[in-house]
Amino acid sequence: MTPIIDIDFAIEILPALGAGLLRSLVATCFGSVLALLLGFLLFLAIGARRRAIRRGSRFLLGFVRSTPLLVQLYCAYFILPQIGLDLSPIAAGSLVLGLHYACFAAEVFRAGRAAVPHGQLEIATALGLRPAQIMRLVVIPQMLPVVLPGLGNTLIALFKETPSLSAITVAELLFTARIVGAENFRYLEPMALCGLIYLTLSLAFAGGVNLLESRLQWAAPHRKAAR
Amino acid sequence: MALLIKAAPDLLSGLLVTLLIGAGAAVLATAAAFVAGLASHARSRAVRVPARIYIEVFRGTSALVQLYFLFYVLPLLGVLLPAWAVGILGLGLCIGAYGAVVVTAAVGAVPPGQKEAAAALGLRPMQAMRLVVLPQALRVMLPQFGNLSVELLKATALVSLITLHDLTFEAQMFNQETLHTAEAFLTILVVYYLLAQGIMRGFGVLQARFDVGARGGHVL
Numbered sequence: 001m002t003p004i005i006d007i008d009f010a011i012e013i014l015p016a017l018g019a020g021l022l023r024s025l026v027a028t029c030f031g032s033v034l035a036l037l038l039g040f041l042l043f044l045a046i047g048a049r050r051r052a053i054r055r056g057s058r059f060l061l062g063f064v065r066s067t068p069l070l071v072q073l074y075c076a077y078f079i080l081p082q083i084g085l086d087l088s089p090i091a092a093g094s095l096v097l098g099l100h101y102a103c104f105a106a107e108v109f110r111a112g113r114a115a116v117p118h119g120q121l122e123i124a125t126a127l128g129l130r131p132a133q134i135m136r137l138v139v140i141p142q143m144l145p146v147v148l149p150g151l152g153n154t155l156i157a158l159f160k161e162t163p164s165l166s167a168i169t170v171a172e173l174l175f176t177a178r179i180v181g182a183e184n185f186r187y188l189e190p191m192a193l194c195g196l197i198y199l200t201l202s203l204a205f206a207g208g209v210n211l212l213e214s215r216l217q218w219a220a221p222h223r224k225a226a227r
Numbered sequence: 228m229a230l231l232i233k234a235a236p237d238l239l240s241g242l243l244v245t246l247l248i249g250a251g252a253a254v255l256a257t258a259a260a261f262v263a264g265l266a267s268h269a270r271s272r273a274v275r276v277p278a279r280i281y282i283e284v285f286r287g288t289s290a291l292v293q294l295y296f297l298f299y300v301l302p303l304l305g306v307l308l309p310a311w312a313v314g315i316l317g318l319g320l321c322i323g324a325y326g327a328v329v330v331t332a333a334v335g336a337v338p339p340g341q342k343e344a345a346a347a348l349g350l351r352p353m354q355a356m357r358l359v360v361l362p363q364a365l366r367v368m369l370p371q372f373g374n375l376s377v378e379l380l381k382a383t384a385l386v387s388l389i390t391l392h393d394l395t396f397e398a399q400m401f402n403q404e405t406l407h408t409a410e411a412f413l414t415i416l417v418v419y420y421l422l423a424q425g426i427m428r429g430f431g432v433l434q435a436r437f438d439v440g441a442r443g444g445h446v447l
Contacts, residue, residue, distance in 0.1 A: 066377050066423030067416045068384035071395055075416065078408040160289040167388055174292055178299070187299035195296055199287040206287075 010189040013180050017193055020176030024162045027094045027172065031162075032155045034098025039105025039154075046110065064103040070164050072096050077168040093165040101158040108154055112147035113139060145216040152209035156202050163198075173197060231410055234401045241397030242418065248311065248393060249383045252318035253376060259323025264330025265356075278327070285324035290382045293317045298389045314386035322379045329371045333364040366437050373430030377423045384419075394418065 045057035064072070076092045087095065116139050124134040166175035177194040181187035231238075259281075266278035285293065294317040301308060308316070337360050345355035387396035394415050402411040 067419045068381040070384040075412045163289050163291040191296045195288050202287045
């Protein structure tokens with residue numbers, strides 16, 4: 001066995017890895033949409049007027065953020081069917097990814113909200129806007145430039161955690177790489193390619209986020225200090 | 228519940244493995260974070276570039292991919308490590324890369340006047356770093372190191388996938404033997420949560436200690 005990379009073998013396994021990557025990306029997309037929606041709801045909940053909602057959602061946030069994604073995946077994969085919710089592994093995986101990163105997204109939203117000067121809220125109230133209007137017309141447009149880069153980083157982190165889905169039998173990129181490696185008794189090429197694909201994509205996404213950040217700074221230069 | 232008590236010794240030994248791997252990885256991560264973090268401030272490119280590459284590679288791929296790479300590929304290259312060493316090495320290097328960014332930012336945030344004053348007082352660069360810059364930077368780093376420690380704790384669950392018998396692995400065994408799924412996983416979720424709370428408390432105490440003499444801070 002030579003440890004030198006076999007290029008032909010690497011090319012041969014690319015289609016299989018591509019199929020795995022596609023599943024990783026599908027889980028990333030569903031997870032991201034869920035993370036953004038749920039994250040915004042959680043953000044609203046931690047600022048809610050009712051104390052019970054505030055407390056409950058803060059606890060949920062802390063709990064989900066400080067427990068391993070892998071164990072949360074096992075919970076969804078093994079417990080949900082027992083209570084009658086039969087989800088496919090990839091659906092359960094996307095759901096948990098979305099929920100996990102929603103808690104991180106909520107934190108990003110909260111930080112963005114804190115960057116909106118308090119006087120803005122007072123003026124909006126003085127102008128007679130209702131709370132929902134203040135949120136929609138005053139707060140959200142101002143917190144968006146602060147929040148977008150942070151959300152981008154959260155979604156990159158979500159993408160990088162998709163390999164954990166292999167533990168609940170989702171045939172995503174890492175899972176495929178391991179299977180290909182086991183079938184051919186050659187782990188070097190599939191694992192190296194898997195790492196390379198993750199590295200390339202997350203660097204590309206990070207580049208996109210940086211570009212977005214510099215654009216937003218140009219659009220709202222006074223925001224720079226708030227970050 | 229009775230089943231859980233019967234399984235307690237197994238779960239406790241799993242907890243011990245989780246804690247040992249976590250502690251080992253924390254030591255390695257701290258070392259890697261300071262070495263790579265300070266190296267990315269170095270004047271020479273030969274030092275800066277490898278540090279940047281290390282940081283980008285380990286932050287750009289996920290911890291599980293790194294663990295599998297070390298676990299499956301290192302033996303092919305003639306390096307045979309036991310699984311626990313792979314766990315410590317993989318998690319330590321991964322979290323270390325995130326820590327390096329924290330160190331870089333914190334050292335960069337120390338006002339340049341401090342370094343100039345140190346030089347004017349005749350301190351050598353190493354002395355200035357050790358006596359003037361690092362103590363101030365440490366204060367900025369601590370809260371983020373706290374968050375990274377919780378991330379590390381969460382990441383230790385991944386070592387169950389490279390055959391280590393940690394807390395998550397033991398819970399899976401318990402689940403397979405008894406089919407009491409909810410007890411198995413919800414119990415360890417609470418255990419992880421409590422451990423994370425402990426870590427946060429610990430860092431809170433440390434932060435209070437290190438805040439001595441901070442502007443606007445309280446003196447112990």
